[in-house]
Amino acid sequence: MTALLTIVILVFILIAIWQMVKIFDLAQAKTENSQVATDKDNTLNGYLMMGFLAFIYVITIVCVVKWGDLPLLSNSASAHGPTIDNLMTISLVIIFLVQIITQFLLHYFAFKYKGEKGKTALFFADNNKLEAIWTIIPVIVLAGLIIYGLNTWINIMGVDESDDPMVVELYAQQFNWKARYAGADNTLGKANVRLIDIDRANILGLDEADPNAQDDIITTELHLPVGKPVLFKMRSQDVLHSAYMPHFRAQMNCVPGMITQFGFTPTVTTEEMRQTPDMIEKVQHINEIRVEKSEALIAKGEDALERYEFDYLLLCNKICGKSHYNMQMKIVVETQEEYDAWIKEQKEFKNSLIN
Amino acid sequence: MSAHEDNHAHDDHGHHHKETFITKYIFSIDHKMIAKQYLITGTIMGIIGIMMSIMFRMQIAWPEEPNVLFEALLGKWAPDGVMDADIYLALVTIHGTIMVFFVLTAGLSGTFSNLLIPLQIGARDMASGFLNMVSYWLFFLSSVIMVISLFVEAGPAAAGWTIYPPLSALPMAQGGSGAGMTLWLVSMAIFIASSLLGSLNYVVTVLNLRTKGMSMTRLPLTIWAFFITAVIGIISFPVLLSAALLLIMDRSFGTSFFLSDIFIQGEVLHYQGGSPVLFEHLFWFLGHPEVYIVLLPALGITSEIIATNSRKPIFGYRAMIASILAIAFLSTIVWGHHMFVSGMNPFLGSVFTFTTLLIAIPSAVKAFNYITTLWKGNLQMNPAMLFSIGLVSTFITGGLTGIILGDSALDINVHDTYFVVAHFHLVMGISALYGMFAGIYHWYPKMFGRMLNKKLGYLHFWVTAICAYGVFFPMHFIGMAGLPRRYYTNSNFPLFDDLADVNVVITIFAIVGGAFQLVFLYNFFSSIFYGKKAEQNPWKSNTLEWTTPVKHVHGNWPGEIPHVHRWAYDYSKPGHDVDFVPQNVPLKDGEEELQH
Numbered sequence: 001m002t003a004l005l006t007i008v009i010l011v012f013i014l015i016a017i018w019q020m021v022k023i024f025d026l027a028q029a030k031t032e033n034s035q036v037a038t039d040k041d042n043t044l045n046g047y048l049m050m051g052f053l054a055f056i057y058v059i060t061i062v063c064v065v066k067w068g069d070l071p072l073l074s075n076s077a078s079a080h081g082p083t084i085d086n087l088m089t090i091s092l093v094i095i096f097l098v099q100i101i102t103q104f105l106l107h108y109f110a111f112k113y114k115g116e117k118g119k120t121a122l123f124f125a126d127n128n129k130l131e132a133i134w135t136i137i138p139v140i141v142l143a144g145l146i147i148y149g150l151n152t153w154i155n156i157m158g159v160d161e162s163d164d165p166m167v168v169e170l171y172a173q174q175f176n177w178k179a180r181y182a183g184a185d186n187t188l189g190k191a192n193v194r195l196i197d198i199d200r201a202n203i204l205g206l207d208e209a210d211p212n213a214q215d216d217i218i219t220t221e222l223h224l225p226v227g228k229p230v231l232f233k234m235r236s237q238d239v240l241h242s243a244y245m246p247h248f249r250a251q252m253n254c255v256p257g258m259i260t261q262f263g264f265t266p267t268v269t270t271e272e273m274r275q276t277p278d279m280i281e282k283v284q285h286i287n288e289i290r291v292e293k294s295e296a297l298i299a300k301g302e303d304a305l306e307r308y309e310f311d312y313l314l315l316c317n318k319i320c321g322k323s324h325y326n327m328q329m330k331i332v333v334e335t336q337e338e339y340d341a342w343i344k345e346q347k348e349f350k351n352s353l354i355n
Numbered sequence: 356m357s358a359h360e361d362n363h364a365h366d367d368h369g370h371h372h373k374e375t376f377i378t379k380y381i382f383s384i385d386h387k388m389i390a391k392q393y394l395i396t397g398t399i400m401g402i403i404g405i406m407m408s409i410m411f412r413m414q415i416a417w418p419e420e421p422n423v424l425f426e427a428l429l430g431k432w433a434p435d436g437v438m439d440a441d442i443y444l445a446l447v448t449i450h451g452t453i454m455v456f457f458v459l460t461a462g463l464s465g466t467f468s469n470l471l472i473p474l475q476i477g478a479r480d481m482a483s484g485f486l487n488m489v490s491y492w493l494f495f496l497s498s499v500i501m502v503i504s505l506f507v508e509a510g511p512a513a514a515g516w517t518i519y520p521p522l523s524a525l526p527m528a529q530g531g532s533g534a535g536m537t538l539w540l541v542s543m544a545i546f547i548a549s550s551l552l553g554s555l556n557y558v559v560t561v562l563n564l565r566t567k568g569m570s571m572t573r574l575p576l577t578i579w580a581f582f583i584t585a586v587i588g589i590i591s592f593p594v595l596l597s598a599a600l601l602l603i604m605d606r607s608f609g610t611s612f613f614l615s616d617i618f619i620q621g622e623v624l625h626y627q628g629g630s631p632v633l634f635e636h637l638f639w640f641l642g643h644p645e646v647y648i649v650l651l652p653a654l655g656i657t658s659e660i661i662a663t664n665s666r667k668p669i670f671g672y673r674a675m676i677a678s679i680l681a682i683a684f685l686s687t688i689v690w691g692h693h694m695f696v697s698g699m700n701p702f703l704g705s706v707f708t709f710t711t712l713l714i715a716i717p718s719a720v721k722a723f724n725y726i727t728t729l730w731k732g733n734l735q736m737n738p739a740m741l742f743s744i745g746l747v748s749t750f751i752t753g754g755l756t757g758i759i760l761g762d763s764a765l766d767i768n769v770h771d772t773y774f775v776v777a778h779f780h781l782v783m784g785i786s787a788l789y790g791m792f793a794g795i796y797h798w799y800p801k802m803f804g805r806m807l808n809k810k811l812g813y814l815h816f817w818v819t820a821i822c823a824y825g826v827f828f829p830m831h832f833i834g835m836a837g838l839p840r841r842y843y844t845n846s847n848f849p850l851f852d853d854l855a856d857v858n859v860v861i862t863i864f865a866i867v868g869g870a871f872q873l874v875f876l877y878n879f880f881s882s883i884f885y886g887k888k889a890e891q892n893p894w895k896s897n898t899l900e901w902t903t904p905v906k907h908v909h910g911n912w913p914g915e916i917p918h919v920h921r922w923a924y925d926y927s928k929p930g931h932d933v934d935f936v937p938q939n940v941p942l943k944d945g946e947e948e949l950q951h
Contacts, residue, residue: 024810037809084765084768091765099751110734121732121926125924131724135716138715234698239525244771257629257631322444322530325841
């Protein structure tokens with residue numbers, strides 16, 4: 001019944017808007033006959049063009065001031081993070097400059113050269129010099145960006161085995177993450193989803209006969225020792241997922257049927273990150289919002305929201321089904337000692353099986 | 356052709372061959388009627404697509420709050436008015452599909468290629484009127500199937516418009532991957548057939564049916580754009596068709612093209628040896644050129660409208676053609692920039708970064724040429740002109756962020772976030788939509804013989820322009836904050852709590868912008884009947900379509916087809932009394948044709 005009423009009300013609103021537009025339309029019809037722009041229209045719209053230019057600048061400033069603390073430009077927590085952030089900053093500066101200049105020219109010309117009866121436009125069809133200028137300038141700028149970008153990309157994606165990275169598997173399934181540590185041998189045991197045996201708690205399909213698999217450790221939280229290079233091997237058991245770790249400037253898809261990889265070195269522990277001024281401010285702001293929301297919730301008789309404390313996160317960033325929006329895993333970056341203590345408490349694969 | 360002309364020798368006084376209601380309005384083979392059919396169908400699909408976007412924007416702004424609108428429109432998918440997570444994904448998916456393919460490919464290219472190619476090159480009709488009719492009706496059929504898919508029991512396709520398998524291949528992975536996805540694939544297969552028939556027709560028509568004197572270097576830029584768009588379509592759409600067919604095989608006949616090693620809901624599936632990455636390659640081999648299939652016609656329309664309304668030749672005619680060709684070529688070798696983090700070899704990523712950033716060069720040339728065309732012009736601010744200037748503005752804003760996304764190192768961190776959503780909506784969504792609106796305002800007199808109300812046009816443009824920036828500009832910032840797209844709600848991530856207010860702002864702009872499209876719809880439909888009667892050449896334009904009579908005749912020109920003596924951009928040429936010289940006016944004694 002409410003549904004029907006809503007539709008009826010919607011229809012009425014639409015009819016009302018329609019009628020109002022019609023009245024507007026009819027009111028105009030008498031005063032003016034031509035539907036081609038007159039000098040008056042040109043002037044009005046010329047000024048509006050300048051107004052719109054101002055609007056673009058204002059919205060840019062508002063966005064930068066209000067939402068521009070740009071968490072992806074500072075506070076990176078991985079060794080390669082700052083190079084990405086630098087490149088991002090350079091690109092953004094170029095973009096803003098070009099944007100400000102070209103939008104100005106476009107809208108200013110639209111205002112300056114608004115039509116008037118009797119005026120004649122300049123017959124100016126071609127100029128090779130100008131064309132050459134605005135071909136060559138982008139070529140130079142882009143060449144710089146391409147060289148810088150490719151250098152960065154190759155450095156990030158190339159895995160340097162001589163660093164002796166710690167190998168960790170990220171395992172994705174609808175809708176959660178698991179991490180598998182390679183254990184003392186730093187070699188992951190063979191695995192295939194065909195070997196999954198839920199009854200024996202072999203949930204990642206490890207090859208029980210493989211000696212390398214015996215000391216593997218499967219966890220639901222990702223702990224990383226600070227300063228130690230990590231090489232992630234990604235697997236998925238069902239659909240595409242994407243392992244997105246924004247604070248570390250890291251992302252790689254998890255593809256059923258193949259193993260993908262991404263490596264980085266965490267440089268800031270969770271604790272240190274919580275203590276940075278930026279993060280303290282951000283968390284405080286978020287908690288103010290949450291307190292406000294909680295008041296509304298309590299008034300409705302629901303539970304208040306928990307206080308937020310910063311943690312690194314692994315998010316799923318490839319549409320994977322109904323609960324895609326809640327597929328996450330906590331990442332803890334800690335000192336080597338803390339990490340060693342934590343990993344010791346975890347069960348090795350051979351001990352985790354149910355016989 | 357000669358038979359055609361003979362026919363018309365007898366029709367001079369407006370007596371056509373007998374046309375019934377059905378042959379005139381339904382199974383018409385006249386390109387002008389087919390253009391209108393495309394436009395109306397595209398408009399209806401556009402209304403559906405925009406309404407969907409408003410619904411999912413409301414969910415993002417006010418997550419999981421009961422909403423009577425949802426209860427009314429979504430039925431069982433919104434128990435107690437709270438939108439279900441599955442239908443959220445379905446709305447996102449179908450919105451993308453409808454807007455990209457049904458509105459901005461068929462609605463834009465289908466309408467204006469059909470209307471303008473024969474009229475602007477001086478042809479009686481398309482090379483094959485019959486294929487043209489078949490093309491429209493296949494498009495209509497695919498639209499109907501897509502709409503029907505919204506009503507299947509387990510829900511419409513919900514795997515994102517990119518329908519990556521395995522999510523799209525396995526009904527147990529997602530409700531929408533059952534009958535909904537089957538219908539989606541069938542609809543798209545038919546759509547592709549329609550698009551190919553149309554494109555072949557456009558290419559053949561442009562190459563063979565140009566009137567005397569209409570050399571390729573005298574073609575209006577609209578035609579160049581439609582022509583190259585059709586060529587890109589012919590090259591890339593069959594690849595999507597193959598991907599769709601292989602996916603159908605995987606889904607229904609047990610093959611393993613895209614699937615391997617899958618364990619889902621407690622059982623191992625038999626698939627082995629396929630790869631979802633293969634699907635991504637096939638999909639984006641169309642998917643990226645598709646961006647230009649959508650955008651180039653809009654740019655072509657803009658070139659024509661900016662030149663006409665600036666009363667100036669388009670600046671750098673040859674450079675414009677060269678940049679269209681460069682964009683077309685590059686567009687087929689950049690698809691991998693959608694796949695930097697797909698697991699493909701990082702070396703390939705380097706190659707695609709290189710080719711992708713190259714596209715910025717011809718794009719920059721186009722933008723600067725538009726701006727220079729305005730310089731020292733005598734700008735007539737008709738609604739079509741406003742939308743064209745708006746297009747250049749959003750094309751720049753949206754295009755610039757492409758140099759971040761095309762850079763593989765930067766893409767790692769903004770891939771699949773709202774930054775991408777903001778980028779492509781501005782550069783292809785809004786820009787192409789503006790191109791479509793510009794085209795409608797400009798050629799409405801040609802289509803319907805009446806004028807659109809300009810005041811309503813101004814209102815429509817200014818509100819739309821402000822709302823478009825209001826929606827998509829802040830979106831860059833939530834993307835740079837790391838918020839992934841396609842999340843039903845962000846409330847499980849306190850990390851993003853400080854972005855909630857941005858999302859409310861965006862949604863309010865979206866609702867206002869969406870509502871004001873009603874002004875356009877009113878203007879469009881009421882002007883068909885009550886609009887001011889149009890003159891033959893209301894915008895004082897040079898191109899051939901304005902030499903045809905206001906009232907449509909089959910075969911376009913009642914008498915002989917005009918011959919062409921000059922390019923399309925002799926505006927404000929010194930030595931002429933008026934500020935435009937139509938293409939069919941012979942050169943005066945001693946007048947030189949510009950060596951453009």
